[in-house]
Amino acid sequence: MGKIIRLSAEQRENLIAYLDGELEEPGAQEVEQVLAESVVARHEIDMLSRTWDLLNVLPGVKVSDEFSRKTLSSIRAAEQPKTRIGGDALSRNLRRGFVLAAWAALVAAFGFVGYQGLHSWVPNEASQLFEEYDVIANLDDYQEIGDIEFLRTLKEKHTLAEHHEPSDK
Amino acid sequence: MKQNGTDQNPVLRDPDVRLMLRAKAGDETAFTQLVTTYQVRLVGLLTHLLQNQEAAEDLAQEVFLRIYRARHGYEPTARFSTWMFRIANNLACNQRRDTGRRRETVLNVNDSGPLGPRPGERLLADKSGMMPTRQAAQNEICAVVQAALASLNENQRVAVLLHKFEEMSYADIAATLDMTPVAVKSLLSRARDNLREKLEPYVKQGVLGSIATE
Numbered sequence: 001m002g003k004i005i006r007l008s009a010e011q012r013e014n015l016i017a018y019l020d021g022e023l024e025e026p027g028a029q030e031v032e033q034v035l036a037e038s039v040v041a042r043h044e045i046d047m048l049s050r051t052w053d054l055l056n057v058l059p060g061v062k063v064s065d066e067f068s069r070k071t072l073s074s075i076r077a078a079e080q081p082k083t084r085i086g087g088d089a090l091s092r093n094l095r096r097g098f099v100l101a102a103w104a105a106l107v108a109a110f111g112f113v114g115y116q117g118l119h120s121w122v123p124n125e126a127s128q129l130f131e132e133y134d135v136i137a138n139l140d141d142y143q144e145i146g147d148i149e150f151l152r153t154l155k156e157k158h159t160l161a162e163h164h165e166p167s168d169k
Numbered sequence: 170m171k172q173n174g175t176d177q178n179p180v181l182r183d184p185d186v187r188l189m190l191r192a193k194a195g196d197e198t199a200f201t202q203l204v205t206t207y208q209v210r211l212v213g214l215l216t217h218l219l220q221n222q223e224a225a226e227d228l229a230q231e232v233f234l235r236i237y238r239a240r241h242g243y244e245p246t247a248r249f250s251t252w253m254f255r256i257a258n259n260l261a262c263n264q265r266r267d268t269g270r271r272r273e274t275v276l277n278v279n280d281s282g283p284l285g286p287r288p289g290e291r292l293l294a295d296k297s298g299m300m301p302t303r304q305a306a307q308n309e310i311c312a313v314v315q316a317a318l319a320s321l322n323e324n325q326r327v328a329v330l331l332h333k334f335e336e337m338s339y340a341d342i343a344a345t346l347d348m349t350p351v352a353v354k355s356l357l358s359r360a361r362d363n364l365r366e367k368l369e370p371y372v373k374q375g376v377l378g379s380i381a382t383e
């Protein structure tokens with residue numbers, strides 16, 4: 001008859017690992033020796049095996065045939081919006097960029113035209129002075145002459161030109 | 170001597186790892202095959218963890234979605250099932266933490282094995298011609314075993330389910346639970362002691378024992 005010896009915690013762990021086929025050879029031999037000598041150990045291993053076998057009665061689950069189809073379609077659905085949103089965002093940003101660039105070009109064009117128009121069509125005091133420089137330069141002479149008819153006569157005779165010529169040099 | 174990839178990385182011998190690598194390369198049919206292969210086992214495990222099949226199915230979809238999204242960065246460092254069950258366990262832990270409560274499950278005792286059909290499993294539901302009294306006794310055993318399993322802590326329960334129904338080694342369970350194999354040895358030892366404590370009175374009743382081993 002076997003000895004009645006209480007198993008230590010380590011021996012119990014080894015006993016279960018032995019049942020699970022996870023115990024290396026030296027440890028397995030030790031357990032076999034304990035089993036051969038101990039009634040308690042044999043009872044332990046019997047009860048552990050039987051309670052472990054009871055787990056076989058656990059009910060299982062049935063997964064419907066639709067599960068994999070639903071799973072795969074939900075994965076595609078979860079992935080697709082990301083791609084579509086990404087594509088939409090890209091095209092939206094591109095469109096926004098084009099609109100901004102068009103507005104910038106339009107503003108620049110208007111600015112250029114306005115600048116040119118300002119210089120071409122609006123009277124400029126400096127350019128007016130430049131254009132009338134000859135009159136302004138000789139304004140004292142003209143005022144001294146005083147009579148427009150006499151000025152015309154002088155112009156026709158080129159007297160004024162001759163008179164002013166030396167001063168230009 | 171020139172070594173091929175399988176010699177360099179033994180994980181590549183796992184056919185499901187190779188399927189995942191094909192999925193990584195853009196093969197959609199490989200991913201579909203993985204879903205088909207693991208759906209029942211994954212839902213089975215999650216049902217026992219969450220104690221609610223509907224929630225388990227939703228979470229299983231989330232697990233497959235995570236795997237699909239991770240495919241581009243996938244590097245095989247463990248068996249595919251180990252990797253997948255690690256993701257599943259993490260998500261289940263998060264979910265349990267979020268809900269903070271356990272929900273009752275309605276399990277059909279006429280269904281197949283706990284984690285789906287597996288070789289060598291014994292299905293009480295397949296037994297034909299059961300007498301009503303026998304059916305009632307079987308239902309009682311199911312309830313008792315479920316209660317015993319539910320009494321385990323989370324890690325113990327996962328370890329028991331993976332070891333019993335996925336036939337995972339201590340090393341693979343350790344990889345799934347992010348523990349050492351020595352810690353898994355202690356974990357399973359405590360789990361089996363707890364199960365024994367809960368189930369021993371029923372095991373000692375010959376009728377229950379005979380049904381369970383039929």
